[in-house]
Amino acid sequence: MRGIVKRFGAVQALKGVDLDLYPGEVLGLVGDNSAGKSTLMKILTGAYRADAGTIYFEGRPVAIHSPLDSRRLGIEMIYQNFALCGNLDVASNVFLGRWPAARLLVDRRRMEQEAAKVIERMKFAFPSLRTPVETLSGGRQQAVAIARALAFDPKVLIMDEPTANLSPNASQRLLELVRDLRGQGVSIIIISHRMQEIFDVGDRISVLRQGEMVGTLSIADATEDDVLNLIVAGRRSRQEGGPARD
Amino acid sequence: MSQYPAEPSPQRPGGAPSRPAAHEEERTSRASRGPSRLASVTGTYEFGVTLSLALLIVAVSVWAPRFLSTTNLMNVARNFAFNTAAAVGEAFVILAGGIDLSVGSVISLAGVVTPLLLQYGWGLWTAIGAGVAVGALCGLFNGVLVTKAKMPPLIPTLGMLSIARGLALVITRGRPITDFGEHGAAFLKLGQGYLFGVIPYPVVYMALVIFLGWLVLSRTPFGYAIYAIGGNEEASRLAGIPVDRIKTLTYVISGAVAALTGILLASRLSVGNATNGQGDELEVIAAAVIGGISLSGGKGTVLGVLVGSAIIGVLRNAMVLARVSSFWQEVVIGSVIVLAVLLDRLRYRRAQ
Ligand SMILES: Nc1ncnc2c1ncn2[C@@H]1O[C@H](COP(=O)(O)OP(=O)(O)OP(=O)(O)O)[C@@H](O)[C@H]1O
Numbered sequence A: 001m002r003g004i005v006k007r008f009g010a011v012q013a014l015k016g017v018d019l020d021l022y023p024g025e026v027l028g029l030v031g032d033n034s035a036g037k038s039t040l041m042k043i044l045t046g047a048y049r050a051d052a053g054t055i056y057f058e059g060r061p062v063a064i065h066s067p068l069d070s071r072r073l074g075i076e077m078i079y080q081n082f083a084l085c086g087n088l089d090v091a092s093n094v095f096l097g098r099w100p101a102a103r104l105l106v107d108r109r110r111m112e113q114e115a116a117k118v119i120e121r122m123k124f125a126f127p128s129l130r131t132p133v134e135t136l137s138g139g140r141q142q143a144v145a146i147a148r149a150l151a152f153d154p155k156v157l158i159m160d161e162p163t164a165n166l167s168p169n170a171s172q173r174l175l176e177l178v179r180d181l182r183g184q185g186v187s188i189i190i191i192s193h194r195m196q197e198i199f200d201v202g203d204r205i206s207v208l209r210q211g212e213m214v215g216t217l218s219i220a221d222a223t224e225d226d227v228l229n230l231i232v233a234g235r236r237s238r239q240e241g242g243p244a245r246d
Numbered sequence B: 001m002s003q004y005p006a007e008p009s010p011q012r013p014g015g016a017p018s019r020p021a022a023h024e025e026e027r028t029s030r031a032s033r034g035p036s037r038l039a040s041v042t043g044t045y046e047f048g049v050t051l052s053l054a055l056l057i058v059a060v061s062v063w064a065p066r067f068l069s070t071t072n073l074m075n076v077a078r079n080f081a082f083n084t085a086a087a088v089g090e091a092f093v094i095l096a097g098g099i100d101l102s103v104g105s106v107i108s109l110a111g112v113v114t115p116l117l118l119q120y121g122w123g124l125w126t127a128i129g130a131g132v133a134v135g136a137l138c139g140l141f142n143g144v145l146v147t148k149a150k151m152p153p154l155i156p157t158l159g160m161l162s163i164a165r166g167l168a169l170v171i172t173r174g175r176p177i178t179d180f181g182e183h184g185a186a187f188l189k190l191g192q193g194y195l196f197g198v199i200p201y202p203v204v205y206m207a208l209v210i211f212l213g214w215l216v217l218s219r220t221p222f223g224y225a226i227y228a229i230g231g232n233e234e235a236s237r238l239a240g241i242p243v244d245r246i247k248t249l250t251y252v253i254s255g256a257v258a259a260l261t262g263i264l265l266a267s268r269l270s271v272g273n274a275t276n277g278q279g280d281e282l283e284v285i286a287a288a289v290i291g292g293i294s295l296s297g298g299k300g301t302v303l304g305v306l307v308g309s310a311i312i313g314v315l316r317n318a319m320v321l322a323r324v325s326s327f328w329q330e331v332v333i334g335s336v337i338v339l340a341v342l343l344d345r346l347r348y349r350r351a352q
């Protein structure tokens, strides 16, 4: 992504942001509340349209005008607020908008079998795939949202605070899953406020601050302190640069 | 899972209890444990209204035995067939989170367009096709204003209520049309004839609309998308569902079904009159809501609509048999509508 700009009325949420994601890497995206993380990712999925900037996918500039475009490219996102239809059951939500059909009718059997497969792969258990999602707990709803993103073998997976509603145990399983997917060559962006998680599974970490990209560090040679300084002050450490006085 | 006999997915996934009062944990366990399956069926709203309808029928037939005569029953069925069909079309719109107030006027408009074209010498089916097309256009107008101009659905459809009624008056100059040209006999047969000599054609028409509505809404990806949009429009958009196109289509369907209903009604009444469908929107929406189609979208089934419409139909017939004045009938029907909306609110309050 190059030079991404996004305004919401008077608020300039993104001020010309560049972001790179390499094949098979896990990139952490961090920043304070309202730094613009979710907005940047929603531009990548076509949920929002950028006011300026270009998105490149596999080296080529691509036009992503709607979530359908990005899903066709193999980009899936787990949204911060899950984006589920509470009135529909688990299986229908996993296949939301892409219900398998045979001869014009939805193939429920296949849908449930494949949903069960994905959920099993996540090592998650559901009492029934036919339960309406609105009756599930927050953690289970999150699992449904994750299952949807995995169901179509994405090339790029974006997770917006995926562990926010999960128990420590479930979070661990999710992080394991992230490692597995990375092993299969999936590129993953994780937004999280839990620095430890990103240091656990990430390769690189990018920091947004007030709509600007203030730095990208390699996890291997950075400390959590470096990242925190970037988030808060926009600088890697207190010494570097010092207070602006030029 | 496969032992669940209940309606699959969108409407009532797994026959899940629709009583919002049920606590979350209780529901989950209920859905997972076999023996309490019966409870989850008897707990549904559909079961409640169906039971109410059964009780109503028993009460009416005990009190007025001639209610149960085949002639009377077919009469009742024919009378509510029109509203039921239109209510199924309306259900598409409401399930996707909208509302269509223009159905009554579209019933009137198509009910004069087709008779007029017949009078001009058009063929039977081309005249009917043109009438349906007019209804579909009205729906397209509603749908485009809702999705592209982002108007709340009440506004354009209320406007269309007035526009279509006005047009019907304009093209008939306010006079009823009773001359249907050379195809008059064939046209009148549609609303007045019987299949196999017993089942009135309008009832056959209603059955077809119900079957198709049920099939499309509960079995096709298009139907799933309608439920999804009614459940969470933003989530549907993010999942790549063409929300605007589907919402527009629901208005087109509602308009087309209302139009076809209006054409049959004109045939049944032997008159194309700009007042044929006047006020029908209320009863149509009431049938849908009493039948469990939630005004907040995404919940309810076509079979519920049939039951809701039947309740209104039986109630009306009972009041006729009891010689209740037609003025009081309006009061009673109105009260039932308010009650149904109240139940709808209570039912889904917890869920929100
Ligand atoms: N749909 C919208 N309409 C108006 N303003 C918006 C909208 N979405 C985001 N914003 C604004 O854009 C800015 C960036 O928001 P964004 O949601 O991207 O932050 P974030 O980094 O994801 O924060 P958080 O950690 O709280 O999730 C905020 O100032 C927010 O108020």
Ligand SMILES: [Mg+2]
Residues within 6 Å of the ligand: A037, A038, A039, A080, A160
């Ligand atoms: Mg966010």
